[in-house]
Amino acid sequence: MSLQIKNLSKTINQQPTLDQLSFEVQPGQIVGVIGRNGVGKTTLFRTINGQYLRTGGQVLVDGHEVADDPSVRPQLSFVDPQANFFKTMTAQQVAWYYQAAYPQFDQAKFDQLLGRYHLKADQKLRHFSKGMFGLFTIILSVATQATYLFLDEPLDGLDVIVRKNVLNILIDEVATGQRAILIASHNLGELEGIIDRALMLKQGHVIHDYQLETMRTKARKLQLVYRDKQIPALLKTNGHIVSVSGRVIVVVFEDFTPELQSQLAATKPVFQETLPLSLTDLFMANLTDEHDYELLS
Numbered sequence: 214m215s216l217q218i219k220n221l222s223k224t225i226n227q228q229p230t231l232d233q234l235s236f237e238v239q240p241g242q243i244v245g246v247i248g249r250n251g252v253g254k255t256t257l258f259r260t261i262n263g264q265y266l267r268t269g270g271q272v273l274v275d276g277h278e279v280a281d282d283p284s285v286r287p288q289l290s291f292v293d294p295q296a297n298f299f300k301t302m303t304a305q306q307v308a309w310y311y312q313a314a315y316p317q318f319d320q321a322k323f324d325q326l327l328g329r330y331h332l333k334a335d336q337k338l339r340h341f342s343k344g345m346f347g348l349f350t351i352i353l354s355v356a357t358q359a360t361y362l363f364l365d366e367p368l369d370g371l372d373v374i375v376r377k378n379v380l381n382i383l384i385d386e387v388a389t390g391q392r393a394i395l396i397a398s399h400n401l402g403e404l405e406g407i408i409d410r411a412l413m414l415k416q417g418h419v420i421h422d423y424q425l426e427t428m429r430t431k432a433r434k435l436q437l438v439y440r441d442k443q444i445p446a447l448l449k450t451n452g453h454i455v456s457v458s459g460r461v462i463v464v465v466f467e468d469f470t471p472e473l474q475s476q477l478a479a480t481k482p483v484f485q486e487t488l489p490l491s492l493t494d495l496f497m498a499n500l501t502d503e504h505d506y507e508l509l510s
């Protein structure tokens with residue numbers, strides 16, 4: 214079983230927001246989709262799910278093109294939190310609408326989760342608070358029983374207790390090995406606690422596909438101090454400088470090898486310390502622009 218995104222493109226206002234983007238997901242994974250504001254995370258989810266017509270490429274579920282084979286469509290679910298069309302309906306009315314699209318919709322699970330979070334099935338969605346609505350979209354997604362769930366900023370507006378509960382619901386969902394969840398989020402700290410993989414988007418492409426387990430063993434974040442203010446070229450060629458404060462340089466090396474350590478020793482830092490590496494570091498290391506870097510330093 215797999216979802217294959219092959220050379221997916223979406224041009225909006227002559228801009229190639231998605232540019233021949235490819236990746237593959239198997240059930241049993243939670244995948245983070247990360248990138249800077251406006252890079253195209255929501256566009257990616259909308260294009261895969263057919264809300265936006267694609268400019269090119271393929272979306273294949275178990276080898277079947279979703280656009281050509283309606284029978285595989287219920288395997289994909291994206292409840293767009295920005296969709297307003299069902300705000301005038303009650304929670305249950307929306308569920309009926311989804312039952313028509315998802316033959317495998319689990320009404321019992323829907324009722325049970327609504328009850329657990331004290332959401333009323335007969336309340337109109339426009340009367341839900343922001344957090345209640347966010348929670349509802351997650352419950353609705355999970356109840357579709359689709360194989361591939363797409364969640365856009367699912368933790369936005371949720372209080373810290375509900376957030377933890379929601380993350381546990383999502384972990385439970387994939388634990389069966391029947392489901393994959395793709396989460397677009399800027400909550401990198403919380404995301405890191407549950408994802409197996411992170412797809413990093415930039416300029417319409419997946420620029421990194423991190424397996425978090427492997428990343429943690431291969432990458433290294435170092436704090437280095439040099440006698441003078443000159444930054445050794447090696448740090449720029451082999452690493453990503455995260456911050457510079459006087460003579461203190463914090464740098465992330467994505468592929469830290471013993472050879473690199475020897476080369477680093479040759480630059481004669483007066484101090485070297487390994488710091489804990491987070492997804493936020495990788496985000497900053499890869500996606501900080503020149504002008505942001507000046508602001509940060």
Ligand SMILES: Nc1ncnc2c1ncn2[C@@H]1O[C@H](COP(=O)(O)OP(=O)(O)OP(=O)(O)O)[C@@H](O)[C@H]1O
Pocket residue numbers: 225226230248249250251252253254255256257
């Ligand atoms: N319907 C639309 N009409 C015009 N432009 C759009 C539309 N949808 C997306 N865009 C543009 O496509 C680009 C990507 O937007 P998108 O919402 O996908 O980014 P994002 O990565 O989800 O951003 P954020 O992290 O801020 O939520 C932006 O430049 C946005 O203005």
